[in-house]
Amino acid sequence: MAVLLGTGGALKEFVWLKNGIAAVPASEGYLLVDTKKCQGCLTCMLACSLAHEGEESLSLSRIQILQNPFEGYPDDLDISQCRQCVDPKCVEACPTEALFVDKENGNIRRIDERKCIGCESCIVACPYTPSRSSWDGIEEHALKCDLCLDTPYWNQAGGPGGKQACVELCPLGALMFTKEIPDQVGDMGYNVNLRGKGWKKLGFSVED
Amino acid sequence: MKGHMGKILRLDLTNRKISALETEQYELWIGGHGMGSAIFWDFVQDKAISGFDEQNIIIIMTSPLSGTLAPAASGRTEVQGIGVQASPIEWFTRGNFGGRFGPMMKFAGWDGIVIEGKADSPVWVDIRNEKVEFKSAKELWGLDTMQTQLQIWNEVCGGGRFGQWLPVGETAMGQRTTQRPAVLTIGPSGERKSRVGCLIHDAGNAVGQGGFGGIWGSKNLKAISVIGTKSIPVGNPGALLEARLQARKKFGFHVDYEKGERDPHDFMFWDRPEQARIQSCTGCYEGCRNRYESGIGNESQCVETFYSFYDRAKHGGKTTEAAFKATDSLQKYGVNAYEAWRGMEYLYKLYKMGVAGPGKEIDCKLPFDKMGETGFIEEFLRVMAYRDGVGDIFADGFYRAAQTWGRLDKDLKSGVLPYPYWGLPEHAYDPRGEVSWGYASILGDRDANEHDFNFLFWEPSRAIWEGKPLPYEAEWVTRIIAEKLAPYEGNPLMLDYSSENIYSDHLAKLSAWFRHYTRFWKQSALYCDYRWPDFIRKDTPDGRGTTGEGEPLYLSAVTGQDISFLEGMELGRKIWNLDNAIWTLQGRHRDMVHFADYIYEQPFKPSWPSAWLPGRKDGKWEYVRVDGRHLDKGKFEEFKTRYYKLEGWDAKTGWPEKETLKSLGLDYVAAVLADNDKLNRE
Numbered sequence: 001m002a003v004l005l006g007t008g009g010a011l012k013e014f015v016w017l018k019n020g021i022a023a024v025p026a027s028e029g030y031l032l033v034d035t036k037k038c039q040g041c042l043t044c045m046l047a048c049s050l051a052h053e054g055e056e057s058l059s060l061s062r063i064q065i066l067q068n069p070f071e072g073y074p075d076d077l078d079i080s081q082c083r084q085c086v087d088p089k090c091v092e093a094c095p096t097e098a099l100f101v102d103k104e105n106g107n108i109r110r111i112d113e114r115k116c117i118g119c120e121s122c123i124v125a126c127p128y129t130p131s132r133s134s135w136d137g138i139e140e141h142a143l144k145c146d147l148c149l150d151t152p153y154w155n156q157a158g159g160p161g162g163k164q165a166c167v168e169l170c171p172l173g174a175l176m177f178t179k180e181i182p183d184q185v186g187d188m189g190y191n192v193n194l195r196g197k198g199w200k201k202l203g204f205s206v207e208d
Numbered sequence: 209m210k211g212h213m214g215k216i217l218r219l220d221l222t223n224r225k226i227s228a229l230e231t232e233q234y235e236l237w238i239g240g241h242g243m244g245s246a247i248f249w250d251f252v253q254d255k256a257i258s259g260f261d262e263q264n265i266i267i268i269m270t271s272p273l274s275g276t277l278a279p280a281a282s283g284r285t286e287v288q289g290i291g292v293q294a295s296p297i298e299w300f301t302r303g304n305f306g307g308r309f310g311p312m313m314k315f316a317g318w319d320g321i322v323i324e325g326k327a328d329s330p331v332w333v334d335i336r337n338e339k340v341e342f343k344s345a346k347e348l349w350g351l352d353t354m355q356t357q358l359q360i361w362n363e364v365c366g367g368g369r370f371g372q373w374l375p376v377g378e379t380a381m382g383q384r385t386t387q388r389p390a391v392l393t394i395g396p397s398g399e400r401k402s403r404v405g406c407l408i409h410d411a412g413n414a415v416g417q418g419g420f421g422g423i424w425g426s427k428n429l430k431a432i433s434v435i436g437t438k439s440i441p442v443g444n445p446g447a448l449l450e451a452r453l454q455a456r457k458k459f460g461f462h463v464d465y466e467k468g469e470r471d472p473h474d475f476m477f478w479d480r481p482e483q484a485r486i487q488s489c490t491g492c493y494e495g496c497r498n499r500y501e502s503g504i505g506n507e508s509q510c511v512e513t514f515y516s517f518y519d520r521a522k523h524g525g526k527t528t529e530a531a532f533k534a535t536d537s538l539q540k541y542g543v544n545a546y547e548a549w550r551g552m553e554y555l556y557k558l559y560k561m562g563v564a565g566p567g568k569e570i571d572c573k574l575p576f577d578k579m580g581e582t583g584f585i586e587e588f589l590r591v592m593a594y595r596d597g598v599g600d601i602f603a604d605g606f607y608r609a610a611q612t613w614g615r616l617d618k619d620l621k622s623g624v625l626p627y628p629y630w631g632l633p634e635h636a637y638d639p640r641g642e643v644s645w646g647y648a649s650i651l652g653d654r655d656a657n658e659h660d661f662n663f664l665f666w667e668p669s670r671a672i673w674e675g676k677p678l679p680y681e682a683e684w685v686t687r688i689i690a691e692k693l694a695p696y697e698g699n700p701l702m703l704d705y706s707s708e709n710i711y712s713d714h715l716a717k718l719s720a721w722f723r724h725y726t727r728f729w730k731q732s733a734l735y736c737d738y739r740w741p742d743f744i745r746k747d748t749p750d751g752r753g754t755t756g757e758g759e760p761l762y763l764s765a766v767t768g769q770d771i772s773f774l775e776g777m778e779l780g781r782k783i784w785n786l787d788n789a790i791w792t793l794q795g796r797h798r799d800m801v802h803f804a805d806y807i808y809e810q811p812f813k814p815s816w817p818s819a820w821l822p823g824r825k826d827g828k829w830e831y832v833r834v835d836g837r838h839l840d841k842g843k844f845e846e847f848k849t850r851y852y853k854l855e856g857w858d859a860k861t862g863w864p865e866k867e868t869l870k871s872l873g874l875d876y877v878a879a880v881l882a883d884n885d886k887l888n889r890e
Contacts, residue, residue: 039463039495041488042308043452046277050449055439056276058315064386066371069307069410070354072503073485078371080386123373130373130386137383137437153445169277171462171493172486189375198466205482 024091028106029147030178031063031167034194036074036205037174039167040067042107044166044175048145050096051154051165060135062145062164064130079191082132082145084109086184090133090144093125097201099133099142102149106160118142147177209235210443211272211766213317216247217340219545221335221427222325224342225419231319233654238763238771239271239319241302241731242783247322248785249877252290255300255793256885259292259419260401260426266323268313268392269433271734275311275440275490277452279461280739282491285310286731291418291654293544295607295631297801299653300790302731303415305392305407306489307507309434310734312390316436327428332393334364335434336360336376336776345430352540353395353408361435362387370618376437383437393431394421395542397593401425402603404547410505412497413489416544416633417654419605440807443768451761459754460747461493475738477516479527489736492666496738505532511636514549515585522580534585541593546655550633552588554625561624563615569614572598574764607631623806630654637662639803640812641819641834643710647719648726650801651851653791658726660741661689661718664703669820670796670832680744680751682822683829689743692720692756694774706823706832709842711847716854727787728780729759779856782872786865788857789877792886798848798862808841858888 045061053060064080088109090099098115099122101107110121111133118140122133133144148158148165156163160179167175173194184191195206209232210780216229229247237243244267257263266289275283283306291301313321316337330345365374365388373384386437398405398421405421406414409830424430442448455461463486475496487507488495497509505513515534520527538548555572556579558564562574574591578584591599601609607627610616619625626634629649635657639646642665648656667679683700690700701709702718709715729735742753754761760773788796812819812835823832852859856868865888869878881887 003356006852036485039486039488039492041495042490043277043493044277046282046490047449047452048626049439050277050442050445053439054445055441056314057437057439058387059383059385059437060439066386066387068370069412069499069506070503071499072498073501076503076506077485121663129371134373135384137377154449155446159433161779165449169449169456171279171456173462188605198464198469201467201469203480203482204484204486205451 012116024088024101025103025107026086026181027108027160028179029108030180030182031081031145031147031164032176032178032182032190032192032194033079034083034174035077035079035191036193037172037195037199038065038077038079039172039174040065040077041171043169043171047165048170051148051151054153060143062132062134062143066130079174080128080132081190082109083128083182083190084147086181089125089127090122091150093122095119098167099144105149106147108149108160109144110149111142111144112141113139114140116141119205139162209272210239210441210768211427212887213278213314213319213438213440215318217318217335218322218324219342220324221327221331221342221429224327224331226340226342229322237780237783238728238732239267239274240286240734241288241727243267243320243732243778244269244286244302245783245786245790247320249790250286251324252320252693255790256795257290258297259288259290259423261766262326262427264290264423266420266423267320268323269320270310272766273731273734273762275314276762277441277448277491278766278767279452279491279493280454280736281734281762283307283489284734284736285313286734287407287415287418287420289418289420289423291420292422293417293419293547293605293632294654297794297796299630300787300794301418301653303407303418303420304731304737305409305413305415306736307390307409307413308392308465308490309390309392309409309413311490312387312434312436314436314440315438316434317438318434319390321432323427323429325581326426327370330428330430332360332429332433333429335432336364337436337438339377345423345428348430349399349700350396353393354411354540356395356431357391357394357410358493360391360431361388364433365435376435385435385437387435389435391431391433393542394424394429395540395593397542397603398422398425399430400593400595400603402543402593402595402679403608404544404603404605406542406544408542408782410507412505412509412539414511414512414539414542414545417657419544420726421542436450442766444765448765451765455754455758458748460745463494477510477513478505478519478531480870492736492739494739499530502529502532504529505535508535508539511545511549514545518580530580530585533582534589537586537589540591543589543593546633546635547605548589548592550600550626551592551609552585554606554610554619554668557624563712570598579734605631606633620804620806621809623810625804628804628807636815637665638812638814639807640838641665641814642821643705643715643839644718644722646803646807647715647847647851648722650803651719652723653787655736656726658722658730659737660722660726661703663744665819665821668822669806669816669818672820672831673817678831681829682831685744686822687827688752691752692741692743693718694756695777696721698827701824703822704824705821705834706825707837711843713850716847716851719851720781720854723784724777724780726780727783728776732779732783733759733763733776735759785855785869785872785874786863786877788862789869789874789881792863792881793884796862798852801848802841802844803839807839808844809838811836811838863887
């Protein structure tokens, strides 16, 4: 049951997990996307896997772009980024605290791969499809967006205080980092309108 | 070499056998076209066979850059084999397509695919990582390109459950994907062995030229599907990330959504609706096509949208759904857009001349009165795809159609049939104007379709038509580009398109540079034709683009090896020589290297108000007008001699000389030419 103190923005929110044992502070960083702006180039996915794993892989990317080339816009494309949920079911489900709230790094919900036993409880628990916690089938542990805190192959500092490879490299500016807690209900908090005057000048709709 | 997955898939259709080549065997060619030509050389003994011969092979090739962050160099895939579209010789030729097929091949563990033989009944190929199976295409044969892909997606990776993580491989504990399979398929046109049938991937990516669709049809191959979950090794990940970041921040490799600027001309001929997205191939920094609210015409651009002109003419200057539906049908039938466009244009002229029509000399019941509406184009494309009635003649291309109708010579003399080289339709950049394009085509195997210098026509010409200031001075732009034309750098006369200069050594050098650069950097390393070379950039302080530094930067970061721009150019020269050796064995001789008569005899009358290119007049650089002229056949003969000498080819025949081949490490090629009496005698 979530107990929200205050109204979003700068105030921290605390969540009591179902077991009533732990209080989980809200993340200090979130990825917002504009699925209407995205061009489906997968640069974010290739940047993510390269920065984290040192290789190019769609399966090891912690952000997923789903497309149907034959579908009508805007239903032809979806962006599935981790929401750094205020009420993180993945954290709650993890039996070893491998998936934990990193209080030293802006409370991001991330995976300590050394502790992961590969039970996939986090993958099952994620309420979103595709699950934002995903599976490394070679090294046999779970993967999740850590806002680029741990990117051994990238020379930029990441985490909530730093830069995210997907945001930095997106050639459209369809991804944005924010410290403000997005509306947790539905998609509107995370799928936002990043199209401005310039976009309108290109002749595209800037409607929500 | 990093960037390679290590294996090339061999599909023996005849025996339904799967095997693999080690990519390392062909590693010195790096990827794409170079590898394809080398494999073709080794695998096909009799190079003079028809494209429809069972012994013909088709090679589909990626590069180390495919599936990586290399900007506008990640999504393209090269396809080669003996084609069936060209005349009089079915040249060993190439096509190239975008989207996500090449990257997915890499993610499945394959650098390339070699298709050999002929299946005894329709098959499709199901590639899931290293697991490859031939499957019966009985249920797929007859479906259009969209229906085929939907069906395959459902079978391979969905059952309708897209959006979930699905396992690819034996167990759920293995690797997974959220992606749909990437499929390359033929439609009804290819199934009926049309010489202008193409291969289609997703909604709007196509291998247009060469008739590879018809060749697949003749091999009973309907489609190849690939899905993969593997990782592509990168030599220097940090360098690649940094390079891509700098490309965005310093060089303007992005869609300028702040200023609302992107490539000046929208790449679709229709008026684009607002409710659309920019859409791109994998890894591109500035997509050149769209997806629309209607879903009709998704991912198509340029000539694929050709009916827009007729639609507009019919509907008071406005785009209607007829334009989109026409493109949709074109892609679903899998018909080459250039043949459809130029062929339709030609047929319409014959109709207006009273030669074609119901009960006329060319009996054709198409509803010409509905030109510009769906009614006409739907019927035209349908009969062409299905070989229905007069469509049976259309299906082998309009050059052969003119031959069948006994009109070829006269229509090529007058230019009524706009097919200037190798029996292939003109692109819109007439050899009489933008000679570099025409030379590239006639000195090779096909309509070149390489836009490297094309902006030198578009940007000044547009400004002149619209009465706007010139984007840059001719002296400046030719000087900047000339700096980048290594190993011939520093010679702006290579870009002087004035009539006095177009047969010169300078244009011979431009032609050589053009062939070598495209053969390696664009068709082997797979830098996209629409975004490379990067000559000029308004985002940089001095206006210079990144060609020369850019191409080697990403290739070196991915491969972990230092491959310089010049090394790439030299490899391009080697590949070009290998191709010429193949054409020589196919029967090529300089005497056949000639444009259609109208190029020499008729003044160039473009469909736009005028055509301008940089040139010098009285020693001064300006934009010279190139419409209204024609080429001089005698001077073109002299040009060929200059060009052959520059390349180190025998001026009498156009065949590569022994010393040239030896200097390129192609002694084994020289030996075969000698055996066939095609090598210069000492």
